[in-house]
Amino acid sequence: MSEEFVYPQLELLKPVPSDIDIASNVTPIHIAKIAKHYGILEDEVDQYGKYKAKVQLSIIDRLKDQEDANYVVVTGINPTPLGEGKSTTTIGLCQALGAHLKKTAFACIRQPSQGPTFGIKGGAAGGGYSQVVPMEEFNLHMTGDIHAITAANNLLAAAIDTRILHESTQSDAALFKRLCPEAKDGSRKFAPIMLGRLQKLGITKTNPNDLTQEEISKFVRLDIDPTLITWNRVLDTNDRFLRGITIGQGKEEERFQRKTNFDISVASEIMAVLALSTSLADMRERLGRMVVGPSKAGVPITADDLGVGGALTVLMKDAIMPTLMQTLEGTPVLVHAGPFANIAHGNSSIVADQIALKLAGKDGFVVTEAGFGADIGAEKFFDIKCRSSGLKPNCAVIVATIRALKMHGGGPKVVAGTPLDKAYTGENIPLLSEGVGNLAHHIKNLKKFGVGVVVAINRFSSDTDAEIDLLVSRSLEAGADSAVMTNHWEEGGKGAIDLAKAVQEACLKTQPENFKYLYPLDLSIKEKIETIAKEIYGADGVEYSAEAEKKIQLYTNQGFSNLPICMAKTHLSLSHDPEKKGVPTGFTLPIRDVRASIGAGFIYPLVGSMNTIPGLPTRPCFYEIDIDLKTGKILGLS
Amino acid sequence: MSEEFVYPQLELLKPVPSDIDIASNVTPIHIAKIAKHYGILEDEVDQYGKYKAKVQLSIIDRLKDQEDANYVVVTGINPTPLGEGKSTTTIGLCQALGAHLKKTAFACIRQPSQGPTFGIKGGAAGGGYSQVVPMEEFNLHMTGDIHAITAANNLLAAAIDTRILHESTQSDAALFKRLCPEAKDGSRKFAPIMLGRLQKLGITKTNPNDLTQEEISKFVRLDIDPTLITWNRVLDTNDRFLRGITIGQGKEEERFQRKTNFDISVASEIMAVLALSTSLADMRERLGRMVVGPSKAGVPITADDLGVGGALTVLMKDAIMPTLMQTLEGTPVLVHAGPFANIAHGNSSIVADQIALKLAGKDGFVVTEAGFGADIGAEKFFDIKCRSSGLKPNCAVIVATIRALKMHGGGPKVVAGTPLDKAYTGENIPLLSEGVGNLAHHIKNLKKFGVGVVVAINRFSSDTDAEIDLLVSRSLEAGADSAVMTNHWEEGGKGAIDLAKAVQEACLKTQPENFKYLYPLDLSIKEKIETIAKEIYGADGVEYSAEAEKKIQLYTNQGFSNLPICMAKTHLSLSHDPEKKGVPTGFTLPIRDVRASIGAGFIYPLVGSMNTIPGLPTRPCFYEIDIDLKTGKILGLS
Known part of the structure; x- marks a missing residue:
């Protein structure tokens, strides 16, 4: 007795309401129905409430003869502290592919940490009309992983x-x-x-x-x-x-x-x-x-x-199952694992991607997100995650905003919680023209891995046509397969249809066998670090602290030198110095210490000073968060 | 389209297999079916997998005109470090009331801490043929509270x-x-x-x-x-x-x-x-x-x-819903909250009891467990939990073992992980006769609260009829309404039928309006502490450290002296000294420090030295815990 599956219609309001208002005005589809529609059997699902479910790894085995879907990674330029909408683009792109172009499109994203949710940044369910719902379930405990x-x-x-x-x-x-x-x-x-x-x-x-x-x-x-x-x-x-x-x-x-x-x-x-x-x-x-x-x-x-x-395995036995949720337009989302990309490898799980690739099948799409900028998140996606899974991606989407590129061109400092400078709210071609180099650098880097590259210009209402045109032409010059404006925050999937078509095209014309890693594993630890530093960050060279030298020697002696490298580096610059915007040159990358994650399977150099636990600001997000005791609705989550 | 509800039949093996073997050889009933059978509406349930569900507090309001069920608390004598089977008795009693006497009987128990599960004690799902299932779900993250x-x-x-x-x-x-x-x-x-x-x-x-x-x-x-x-x-x-x-x-x-x-x-x-x-x-x-x-x-x-x-409330919004699970015989269990009874108030939640009392209704039973011995768990049940809820219990079941009473009579030290001394494995009337005073003391204490008192003699295979007879007669002498042998570990609900009947009788003849607290709230902090020390523990008096004096003054000045008292005291003795067995006399209770839990609503004196975080032994339980990668079964949980 299969019921018909209808994609929910979004009622697009202007001005765009707050994230929690949009999210809480939608009644999501029961997760059992979502699971069934996307080919998951009843026995393969463990419900967690009405809108979340764990899905079992046995799906991979059941569908082992199924051809994999197209595999797309979403990455970005070096962001401002506000973020440039990578998660939102991932969700919006899947809403477009699924609800508008009628392809099966899974978004595979990370579970957010409660640190930022209650601290500075807020949640990570996307935003505007491109969100995972229920967003409070997504941003709180989810399924406890x-x-x-x-x-x-x-x-x-x-x-x-x-x-x-x-x-x-x-x-x-x-x-x-x-x-x-x-x-x-x-x-x-x-x-x-x-x-x-x-x-x-x-x-x-x-x-x-x-x-x-x-x-x-x-x-x-x-x-x-x-x-x-x-x-x-x-x-x-x-x-x-x-x-x-x-x-x-x-x-x-x-x-x-x-x-x-x-x-x-x-x-x-x-x-x-x-x-x-x-x-x-x-x-x-x-x-x-x-x-x-x-x-x-x-x-x-x-x-x-x-x-x-x-x-430890028994404690993690449920956590290994990805959590199925949905977008505002009823397309499927697998949420799983949540490593930070600056101090960890920054990518959601391999098993979630594997499950999604099988469920979406040959004509479908799996859009997975790599944290922060392409210098860290995407490099680790290719060299660590894909190497571990053996999967070959077809295409990378690089999210850029005119705001962030103006900052890279020398615009004033962008600080969370304070109003944006005028430089960012009106047309400024010279600043943008100066800053676009950051985007071009990332495009060239991504091409080194042999994948298609699509630039997604995440539109803000203050962006002008001239600015967007400049960005499109400079992206193509730098080697992007295409560059398109996307307006999913304001319009949901409808606003990302052009992006979805560009991604389809790029996937069609890319040969997965062209995919390659940046470095082979049998280089020494130092050779691998230096390859990343020079090829990706644009450093002249690398310098090691005495502590780092000692550790490299120790891990080499212990037989661990064959592992890939997971750089712990700021996301705010291509270099180690968050203040260096644009395309820094003439710098030497300082390696302060080196650690080894032998279970995860990587060597983990600390570049400059990196905090491994964030702090709270004077007025953390939690000041606004409460429950409306009459309606039971969550207030103030963003 | 209601399907018929059939209580699962236990196949009782001898010797009794390990807890995890018994538990994993049973396929529990789907939790949606359990919920429906016990009168919970579909909208009031959030499934967490197939065998756990959160139930909503709105049930209390929906059934507000329903008369409450009989309200029974399970407590115990001062235990050996091995525990005397209070959880097992709670579960066995409910299996007897439900699956055998066909009453609706909810067990309301605490969620276990992972500390003991991976440390010394192991899990807390009951044992033998009286267990909550799936026991690994119960003992691990459950629903994340x-x-x-x-x-x-x-x-x-x-x-x-x-x-x-x-x-x-x-x-x-x-x-x-x-x-x-x-x-x-x-x-x-x-x-x-x-x-x-x-x-x-x-x-x-x-x-x-x-x-x-x-x-x-x-x-x-x-x-x-x-x-x-x-x-x-x-x-x-x-x-x-x-x-x-x-x-x-x-x-x-x-x-x-x-x-x-x-x-x-x-x-x-x-x-x-x-x-x-x-x-x-x-x-x-x-x-x-x-x-x-x-x-x-x-x-x-x-x-x-x-x-x-x-x-904080948003973080706790799901945690406030109790988790519905089931016993081996398909009777309902509400698991909720898990305070330790020695360093906290040791009782499961009020809302779980309220929901169960409404769902079980006039002819039904709610059996709730108070942690450790009656000197701490039950006293706090009456004076803190019942005072906060306004609920009036009908009857207390006090669990005693012949093993523990022999220890109170002067038997050799009982140590977890080492074989029991001969004194405990053969008949020894003199030792038992000497030790039974501990039980008598608790019976007299419980009668002070105006509730029915039933002694449950949790049978071990080495116990003799003469020993059990002695215990029965001494219990009745001390004022118990009845005293019965119970064998639920070996036989499930069938082994606890006599106990269930004794509880039914005690509930019938007890007038809830006779229930009273030990002390009124308007006594001073010191007067309340002294009342508990003298009336319950049998102390001659109380002495306060300078720190404790200072804090009592501070909290009194701050206007918090009207709160009930939550004593943090060892469970191994009626006194503050775990080595003092039986019925210690002639001691002065030392109050080392006093704290205030203003949100919880109690003043919290620390009696002697109490660790507020346990340690691991040389060989913790975790050595045996693993997953069988072929079957997915959990190994080594107890």
């Missing part, structure tokens, strides 16, 4: 410090007795997870009673070097007071106190693992091999050495 | 320290400009939440531009005393290294660094607020009035003063 990551990350953290304490206060015999306790009948056995550690130690015995004193000592003592632990605790809160802390100052722990810090959950390795895993088994393996730091002898100590990789 | 609490708690914490920093680095004018920024047209307005603060300051103006310099200064400066902040950060993880920490050691915050600590999320005030709220509006009000510490002038500063009460 980030919370699961926080829980898993911090269980591992607790396991590390507690283990150091227990090893320092107990003899080998006492530790062994507790780790492999005697059953009532006097027998002892290893927990299955311990077998991996025994193997790593070269011990092939499977009966605890057979171990020699020396083997017992090797087995029970991880001997983690407390000064070199790289595993931090996390919270999904903008709490700057956790950027530097001392833990272990309780009476019984104070001998083991140490300095450490919290990161925001979306910057955590487990978030990256979730985003990069290709199956439950792959996630289990990655979580187990995550390295928390070296032993005093320099051996990398893993989550599985600590006995906790299985428990 | 505890995660919402963690997020809300820590957003408030971040707001406190960041506000102190901003106030210290900005002029009055700068703060005001940011808190009430100019719009494009030059106008300014207060956020609605600011009006409460203005009112508290006696400022009746509503236009920011009308404030005098002095009023601006009063408005923008909360002037929180950083040395007296009582709001801690929380995690739902057993992380002992967070018992004492220094925060704010990042470069930009180090002038404001201070010592603090994390508590476990289930001990947080927001957890207590969730458990004690009677509606969404009530929760909004409580969250807003939570006090984080005094200003330097001694004025209590609240979440609403910080502008965050609305955002």
Whole structure:
């Protein structure tokens, strides 16, 4: 008894109402109906309320003989702190492809962190008439994935410090007795997870009673070097007071106190693992091999050495399923994983893309978003995410605004929460002409990967035709396949029809086999960093701190030099310096430190100073957020 | 088109398999079917997967003319560290009342903390043939309520320290400009939440531009005393290294660094607020009035003063809905809130009980569990939870085991993870006879509240008939309405039929109007503490530290002396000393410190030394927990 599926008609008001007003005036379609319409079987769906559902990974296997859809990544120029509408464009483009051009088009986007939602930036459901709904469900807990990551990350953290304490206060015999306790009948056995550690130690015995004193000592003592632990605790809160802390100052722990810090959950390795895993088994393996730091002898100590990789997987067992939601026009959205792009790899999950590619099929489209500018989000999309998945994208959409390009041309500083300067609200061809180089640089970079490039000029009401014409011609000069104005914020999918057609064309004419990575994995860590710095950022070279040199040596010795590179760099400039706008030249990229995310599978250089947990402003977004107790409606979310 | 509802038949195996084996061999009934059968309308349910659903508070209003069901609280003697089966009895009793005696019987229980699940104790879904299923859903994230609490708690914490920093680095004018920024047209307005603060300051103006310099200064400066902040950060993880920490050691915050600590999320005030709220509006009000510490002038500063009460409510908007699950025999369970009973008030939510009382109706039963022993969990149930809800319980079930009473009689120490001494595995009348006083003491205490008292002797296979007979007769001597053996762990509801009948009888003969509180609220804080200490614990008196004296004075001056008392005390003894078993006498109760949970609505004395975040043992439960990658089944959860 299949009911007919009707795309909801948007009633477009002017001036465009607030995001929450638009979103809350729409009654979304029941998620079971959305799922059914897009080919998901009843058994493959777990509803979370009426408008969200987890979808199972078994879809990939069920449809394995299905040809993949066209694969499109949405990226951007270096943004102003206000953002240039990348999420909005992703949603608007899918509304156009789906509700207007009648193609099956999945948007694959990241779950937003609660840090920005309650801090400065607000939510991330798109905006205007291009939104994911219900936007409050999307911006709050959604289906709990980030919370699961926080829980898993911090269980591992607790396991590390507690283990150091227990090893320092107990003899080998006492530790062994507790780790492999005697059953009532006097027998002892290893927990299955311990077998991996025994193997790593070269011990092939499977009966605890057979171990020699020396083997017992090797087995029970991880001997983690407390000064070199790289595993931090996390919270999904903008709490700057956790950027530097001392833990272990309780009476019984104070001998083991140490300095450490919290990161925001979306910057955590487990978030990256979730985003990069290709199956439950792959996630289990990655979580187990995550390295928390070296032993005093320099051996990398893993989550599985600590006995906790299985428990982490159990904590993440629901999180590995993407969440199905919908746009304002009833097209499907898969929301999954949410790594920040400046301090992490900035891309939604591989499994969500895989599911969407199968469900959308040969004539369909999967539009996935890479965080921040193309120098970080898109580069990591190609070199980390696509390398991990083996998927070949057809086309990149690069979102540009005239506002941001004027800033790159030397316009006054753009600050969130203060009114825009006049330079941005009237025609200014010289400023735009000066700034368009930033866009051209990104277009040239994207072409290096062998994909089609479409420029989406995200229109603001103050933009003039002359400005848009200039941008179109300069984009084509720089090598873009096409450049089109898009007005989806004001008009929903209807406003993005030209963009949708340009994307269709670019996909048709691009050969996926032309797709290539920027660098091969077998270069040294330094060679890979230098390739990205010179080819993508335009740096003259790279300089390394002593700390960075030491870490590169350590990771190379440990056999980790074959991994791709995930640069932690500001999104506000092509360079490491957020103040350098346009196309900076003549700079040397400073590498302050290097970390390794072995479970996620990348080396992680810190470029300049990067905060790994944001702060709150004097008046955070939360001042406006409340519930109308009469109607139950959420107020003030944006 | 109603399908017939059939209670699942249990196939009882001997020996009883492991909890996870029993649980995972049952296919639960779809939660939509459970909801429908127990009278919940389709619109009142939000599914979370196939076997969990949030139920809406509007049920209470829809059924307001319905008479309430019988209201039964399950409590216990002072337990061994192994626990004496209170949750298991709650579930078994409901299985008996529902599936065997064909009454509508809701179990209302707490959501377990992930701390114990991955630490020492394991999960809390009951055990044997009396369990909530799916037990892994119950023991893991469930529907995310505890995660919402963690997020809300820590957003408030971040707001406190960041506000102190901003106030210290900005002029009055700068703060005001940011808190009430100019719009494009030059106008300014207060956020609605600011009006409460203005009112508290006696400022009746509503236009920011009308404030005098002095009023601006009063408005923008909360002037929180950083040395007296009582709001801690929380995690739902057993992380002992967070018992004492220094925060704010990042470069930009180090002038404001201070010592603090994390508590476990289930001990947080927001957890207590969730458990004690009677509606969404009530929760909004409580969250807003939570006090984080005094200003330097001694004025209590609240979440609403910080502008965050609305955002906290939005974070908690789904958490306020109880989660519907089911027992192994298909009877309904409402899981909601999870405060620990030793360091918090230890009772599941009021709204879950209210919903269940309406749904079960006049002839039905609602069985709710109060944490740990009757000296803490049940006393707080009566004096805090029932006082807040206005509900009158009919009957208390007190769970006792022969094992624990032998321990109270002087038996050897019982330690988790090590085999039980012989004293516990064979008949030992003298030891039991000596220890039964602990049970008698609790029976007498419970009778003071005017409720029926039924003793449930939770049977172990090693218990002898002579031992059980002794317990029955001594229980009746002490004033219990009845005392029955129950065998639900081995037999499910069938094993608890006698208990169910005894509960029915006790409810029939108890007059709810006989129910009374232990103390009136208008006693002084000290008088209330002393009443509980003497009447319930059997102390000779109470002694207060200088810190406690100071706080009692502070809270009395601030007008908070009219609140009930939530004692934070060990559950392992009637006294403050976990080593004192049986019925300790001749002791003076030491009050180390006193705190105030103004949003939850209680004063919170710390008795002796209490850890507010547990630690992990050398071999935590997580060693056994994993996923079978072939079947997807969870392994090792207990």
